Amino acid sequence: MIFNEIESILACWYYMADRNGRTNEETDLIKKELMAAYDIWEVVNWDGFIAKWNELRQSDDFDTELIKNCKQSLFTADESSKIVALVGMWEIAVKSIEENDKSWSSAESEFYLDFETYLGINRNVVKEELQNGEKVILTAVIEKYKNLYSDKKYSEFVDFYEKRVLLSKKVIDIDLHINYMWALFQIKAKEQKAFEFGRNLYFENPTSRRLNSLMGAICRWIGETTKNLDTLEDAIKYFKNVDNKEEILRCKELIKLVKENIKAEEKNLKQREKEQETQRKEEEKRKEKEAELSKHKLKSSRGEIYCMFCGMFKSRTHVFDYCSGRINDHNYVFMKDKNDQWELLCNKCGYSRSYASESCS
Ligand SMILES: [Zn+2]
Numbered sequence: 073m074i075f076n077e078i079e080s081i082l083a084c085w086y087y088m089a090d091r092n093g094r095t096n097e098e099t100d101l102i103k104k105e106l107m108a109a110y111d112i113w114e115v116v117n118w119d120g121f122i123a124k125w126n127e128l129r130q131s132d133d134f135d136t137e138l139i140k141n142c143k144q145s146l147f148t149a150d151e152s153s154k155i156v157a158l159v160g161m162w163e164i165a166v167k168s169i170e171e172n173d174k175s176w177s178s179a180e181s182e183f184y185l186d187f188e189t190y191l192g193i194n195r196n197v198v199k200e201e202l203q204n205g206e207k208v209i210l211t212a213v214i215e216k217y218k219n220l221y222s223d224k225k226y227s228e229f230v231d232f233y234e235k236r237v238l239l240s241k242k243v244i245d246i247d248l249h250i251n252y253m254w255a256l257f258q259i260k261a262k263e264q265k266a267f268e269f270g271r272n273l274y275f276e277n278p279t280s281r282r283l284n285s286l287m288g289a290i291c292r293w294i295g296e297t298t299k300n301l302d303t304l305e306d307a308i309k310y311f312k313n314v315d316n317k318e319e320i321l322r323c324k325e326l327i328k329l330v331k332e333n334i335k336a337e338e339k340n341l342k343q344r345e346k347e348q349e350t351q352r353k354e355e356e357k358r359k360e361k362e363a364e365l366s367k368h369k370l371k372s373s374r375g376e377i378y379c380m381f382c383g384m385f386k387s388r389t390h391v392f393d394y395c396s397g398r399i400n401d402h403n404y405v406f407m408k409d410k411n412d413q414w415e416l417l418c419n420k421c422g423y424s425r426s427y428a429s430e431s432c433s
């Protein structure tokens with residue numbers, strides 16, 4: 073066998089283009105549009121294909137050899153490869169006819185119908201693919217990206233999946249979807265996305281063991297990280313589906329820990345509130361005391377009203393609202409000085425009120 077599966081697809085397209093004499097336009101269609109759309113560049117060695125094509129071209133019975141070869145390779149191929157081969161042949165045939173003439177040449181239709189019948193693909197499937205633009209993903213392409221997955225190149229794998237697989241309704245391999253979930257779970261800050269994707273997948277595949285196990289692991293991780301008891305209960309639900317006793321036990325332990333943690337935090341919070349209340353009360357007392365200390369204690373003597381602590385005269389002061397002398401403990405009274413003049417002096421230390429800001433003792 074000369075051509076492998078992917079090369080056979082290319083050979084079918086090339087051969088179709090040859091039916092009316094291949095033009096640059098058709099070569100462009102093959103290389104720039106079809107090969108790009110189906111990610112064939114990713115999985116084929118182009119030079120190898122051309123070398124094989126040219127070699128076969130030398131054969132005396134080129135047409136028979138080529139058709140036989142392609143049929144053999146594609147017969148055992150995945151359905152997606154068969155569809156891609158037919159879709160490409162169809163597009164090339166349509167491209168080669170005049171703008172207003174939609175009929176195929178007899179050589180083109182003969183070649184196409186022969187393959188369609190041989191491969192057993194329903195024409196509606198081909199037409200659907202031609203119209204809806206949801207490109208089939210070749211098994212060979214998926215295999216290549218499975219390697220990215222097994223090589224733990226998760227970001228690249230996620231990128232491939234989101235660009236191609238997510239848009240295609242034709243991928244039914246649940247392992248690929250679960251691989252995507254796992255890859256998301258391995259990427260920091262995408263764990264929640266993995267969980268949401270998995271939850272949707274679960275509705276359609278509630279019995280998949282791998283899905284249940286992974287959902288359990290994701291829920292356990294999220295539940296433990298966010299201390300969310302509901303999510304941990306969910307984890308148990310998934311692990312119960314696969315009867316994973318060890319994990320169920322582990323989740324139950326975590327629930328216990330989280331509950332203890334929550335209790336301890338509540339206790340801490342109460343303690344903090346209590347401390348704050350005590351502080352607030354102390355502060356209040358301090359302010360009251362301060363307010364008390366800043367009050368003058370008035371005395372009236374010899375026609376004057378003054379404060380016994382700071383010695384300020386009420387009548388001689390504009391601002392008479394704050395006493396700074398109470399803490400210094402003087403006791404000012406009118407006394408006669410050595411010149412027999414009445415003066416306000418402290419009866420304890422003997423100093424005049426200009427010493428009011430200093431301590432009496
Ligand atoms: Zn005072």
Ligand SMILES: [Zn+2]
Nearest residue numbers: 402418421432
């Ligand atoms: Zn004094």
